[in-house]
Amino acid sequence: MNRFFFLLILIFLFQCKVDNPLNAEKKSNNEEILSLTFILAGFDLQEEARNKIGLLSQVVPGSENDTREQIVLGEKIFRDTSLSLNSVQSCSTCHLLNGRNVGTDGQATSLGTFGQSGKRNTPSIFNVGYLKTIFWDGRKSTLSEQALLPFVDASEMALGSTSDLLDRLNAKTEYASLFSAAFPKNPTIQLTNVNDAITAFERSLVSKTRFDDFIGGNPFAITLQEKEGLRLFLNLNCINCHDGPMLGGKKFVKLDSKYNYNKNDLGRFEFTGVEADKYFFRTPSLRNVEITPPYFHDGSVRTLEEAIRRMNEYEAPRTITEAEIASLATFLKSLSDKSKVNF
Numbered sequence: 001m002n003r004f005f006f007l008l009i010l011i012f013l014f015q016c017k018v019d020n021p022l023n024a025e026k027k028s029n030n031e032e033i034l035s036l037t038f039i040l041a042g043f044d045l046q047e048e049a050r051n052k053i054g055l056l057s058q059v060v061p062g063s064e065n066d067t068r069e070q071i072v073l074g075e076k077i078f079r080d081t082s083l084s085l086n087s088v089q090s091c092s093t094c095h096l097l098n099g100r101n102v103g104t105d106g107q108a109t110s111l112g113t114f115g116q117s118g119k120r121n122t123p124s125i126f127n128v129g130y131l132k133t134i135f136w137d138g139r140k141s142t143l144s145e146q147a148l149l150p151f152v153d154a155s156e157m158a159l160g161s162t163s164d165l166l167d168r169l170n171a172k173t174e175y176a177s178l179f180s181a182a183f184p185k186n187p188t189i190q191l192t193n194v195n196d197a198i199t200a201f202e203r204s205l206v207s208k209t210r211f212d213d214f215i216g217g218n219p220f221a222i223t224l225q226e227k228e229g230l231r232l233f234l235n236l237n238c239i240n241c242h243d244g245p246m247l248g249g250k251k252f253v254k255l256d257s258k259y260n261y262n263k264n265d266l267g268r269f270e271f272t273g274v275e276a277d278k279y280f281f282r283t284p285s286l287r288n289v290e291i292t293p294p295y296f297h298d299g300s301v302r303t304l305e306e307a308i309r310r311m312n313e314y315e316a317p318r319t320i321t322e323a324e325i326a327s328l329a330t331f332l333k334s335l336s337d338k339s340k341v342n343f
C-alpha cells in the first residue's frame with residue numbers, strides 16, 4: 001500500500017520536473033532517471049531489511065501495566081546518589097542520561113562509588129526492555145533479575161545489603177508518597193516495588209530512529225549513502241550476529257585471539273563454568289552505537305570505524321575494505337536516537 005502510494009507521488013514529481021524547462025536546464029533527464037531508479041531500488045532494500053531485520057514491537061514486552069507514577073519513581077531511584085554506601089554514586093553515574101547520553105559514560109570500564117575499577121564497558125540502558133539476555137555474559141535473562149544487583153555490588157554502589165537500601169529509602173521523607181502513588185494497592189517501601197519501579201523506568205527508555213522510520217514505511221527516512229551502508233550490512237553477514245530488530249543482543253561469540261583483549265575476563269565461562277564458553281561474549285545491540293563509544297566488552301576500541309574493522313575477524317565473507325567500513329559506519333548512524341542527535 002505504502003509502496004504504491006510513494007510510487008505514484010514519485011512518478012508525478014518526476015513528470016513535473018521533466019516538463020518544467022527551468023528544471024531541465026539544471027539537471028539532465030538522464031540524471032533524473034538515475035535518481036528515480038535509486039529511489040525505486042530503495043523500496044526493495046526497505047522490504048529486504050524489514051524481512052531480514054524486522055520491526056521493533058511498538059510496545060516494550062512487559063510494559064503493558066507500567067504507570068507514569070512507577071516510571072517517575074524509578075527514575076528518581078535511578079538518579080539518587082544517597083543509595084550508594086558513601087552517597088556518591090547512583091545508577092546514572094555510569095548510565096548517564098543527560099544530553100546525547102543513552103546510558104553509557106564514555107569510559108572504557110566504569111569506576112565504582114569508591115573509585116574501584118570494574119572490568120567491563122557500561123552498556124546503554126536504552127531499549128534494554130527488548131533484551132532477552134542481560135549483561136555481556138548473559139548471566140541474567142530479565143531486567144527484574146538485574147535491577148537490585150548494582151546497589152550491593154562491591155564494585156558498584158557497594159551497600160552492605162538490600163535492607164540498607166530500604167533503610168536509606170525510608171530515611172528520605174519524599175519517597176513515601178512516591179511509593180504510594182506508584183503502588184496504590186501495596187504502598188510500602190519494599191524491594192519488589194523498588195524493582196518494579198526501576199524496571200518500569202528502564203522499559204520507558206526507547207529510542208526512535210530514522211532506520212525504524214525507513215523499514216516502517218518511509219523510504220526517504222535514510223539517505224542514499226545510508227542505504228548503501230545498509231545494503232553492505234545485509235550482504236556482509238553482519239546480521240548473522242547483529243540480528244533481529246535490536247541488531248544484536250542475543251548471540252554469544254568467541255573473541256578473536258589476534259587482539260589484546262583483557263584476558264582476565266573469561267566471559268560467559270565465568271557464569272556457566274563450561275570450558276567451551278571461555279571468552280564468549282554477547283553480541284552487542286547496534287542501536288545508538290554511534291553515540292556509545294568506546295566499544296567492545298572491555299571498552300578497548302575507541303572508534304566506530306575500528307570496531308567495524310575488527311569484524312573482519314568474525315564471519316565476514318571477505319575482507320571489508322576501508323570504503324566499506326566508512327559506508328557501514330554511515331549506515332549505523334541511522335540507528336541513533338533522534339532526540340539525542342541533531343536531525
Ligand code: HEC
Binds near residue numbers: 118123146147157
Ligand atoms: C559502576 C558503574 C555502574 C553503576 C553504578 C550501575 N551500572 Fe548498570 N552496568 C554497568 C556495567 C559495567 C554493566 C555491564 C556488566 C556486565 O555485563 O557484566 C551494566 C549493566 C547494566 C544493565 C544490563 C544492560 C545490558 O545490555 O545487558 C542494566 C539494565 C543496568 N546495568 C542497570 C543498572 C541499574 C538499574 C543501576 C542502579 C541500580 C546500575 N545499572 C548501576 C555499570 C554500572
Ligand code: HEC
Binds near residue numbers: 239253281284286320
Ligand atoms: C560472528 C558474529 C558477528 C558478526 C558476523 C559481526 N559482529 Fe559485530 N560484534 C560481534 C561481537 C561479539 C561484538 C562484541 C565484541 C566484544 O565485546 O569484544 C561485536 C561488536 C561490534 C561493534 C561494536 C559495538 C559495541 O557496542 O561495542 C560494531 C560497531 C559491530 N560489531 C559492527 C558489525 C558490523 C558492521 C558487522 C558486519 C560487517 C559485524 N559487526 C559483524 C559479533 C559479530
